[in-house]
Amino acid sequence: VDTDARTVSYDGEIVTLHPKEYDLILLFLNYPNHVLSYEIIINKLWDFDRIPTHSSIRSHIRTVRKAFKKVKFNEEIIETVHGIGYRLNRLINCQKEAIAEISPSVSVLKKFLKAQAIEYLVIDENFLIKSMSPLLHDYCDYPQDLKVGIDAGHAFPEFIGFEAAFEKVRNKEWERFEIQGIARSCNPNRPEYINFYAIADDPNKQNQSGERLLFIFFEDASEQMIYKQRLVQIENETYLLLEGANREFSLSKVLV
Template sequence: MYKWGDLRLYPEACEVSYQGNTLRLYPKEYELLKLFFDYPKRVLSPSFIIDCLWSFDSIPSESAIRTHIKGLRRKLKDAGAEDVIQTVHGLGYRLKPLPKETKQSDSSLSPMLLKLLALHEIEYVIVDKSFMILEVSPSVKNFSDYPWDVAIGREVTLAFPELIGLESTLLEILENQKERFDIKGIARSKNSLRPDYINIYAMTEPTTEHSSQRLLLLLEDSSEKMIWKQQVVQQENESYLLIGEPFKS
């Protein structure tokens, strides 16, 4: 079963319900909604949707995709489930992220910082000088290719091997010799539960409750930005080839 708030999709029965009421969807509308549930953190371009849901001999136009999206949205809205599917202009469509519930009492971070991180949909890991995990945010496992290693008492490099070889730089941050360190555009293995790309920001996390400083690792979903950059580069390359073609003749 897939869930989005009070919306439910049952693959075994090919049924969709909202607050217990069954929605009457056309087959393509059902398949389209299931595709969004299969890739909840990804922006789906019209071409990607076409490749997933249509055969080679019946390829629809992008305007037809917009029509299917519009029909699905209307039925969801009529059932009371509004704003389920968002338009990302120039890129495609995505499942709207649900508000995250942050249990402030379970975190040593300040309530103000927790609210700021939740606002920007940023997860975090706190480690000590030995790079052992002390604390994690509830959904940070979705940012690791090795989620079983995202656990208190484990070395952070097991969960995020991108940090291997950067230990000296991270220690410099802890010793206030360096302000921060960023790693951007890290690709994740293909998994519908994970972002396609993430950014990692490392900085000190001084507290009044601890005698020594701790390292705060912030993790951000950068999939939308990276996919947009890739499309821009592709368009630039295609434009270059078109401009350069007359000079070859």
């Protein structure tokens, strides 16, 4: 990839790409081991006032695939992960130099979470709060109940009924558990929509008190939900326009 010339080559041949297709393949090259959803692609490559439809993104991806096949890359350069999104072809991933795994310190992780406006909650096996980030009260409907030693379900009633799911995560039966697009209820200071993700460490690894803790991370999903709602609106409007055009065309044929 020549970022100055905004060109991509394969096996010595330049891949002919339009500007948006170049941006698209560069995005996948920058995230080689990630599955990118439509929402992530839109968020990275398009302005809020120019949101494309999913079919438009699929069209761009088909164009990229065809461009690489013209330079004898016979695999799909961008693979479809059904029901989730797209990822870079694994053959390209295998050619990348392996990077040594380095675990960041707790202080680094906390700084990262703060920079990304992500709050967290730590609960024990009895669902009692053990620790939390300073601004977590802005993410719960009952901040007055957000206290160490209190059942987490009091502050977050949306947790109630998911105890079995949390336990599966804690026991590593599931890698994680998440709920997205939870609407605001009682707390007017809470974001309009939030996502939460429950993640556990190695079940054989215990803290100093011998407990196995569950970490729940919260993020403001308001902008994501607005994107999704806008996409649905655009697709519905497009469908209605096409339906109207088809009816007018059919009527004109009858009149003729």
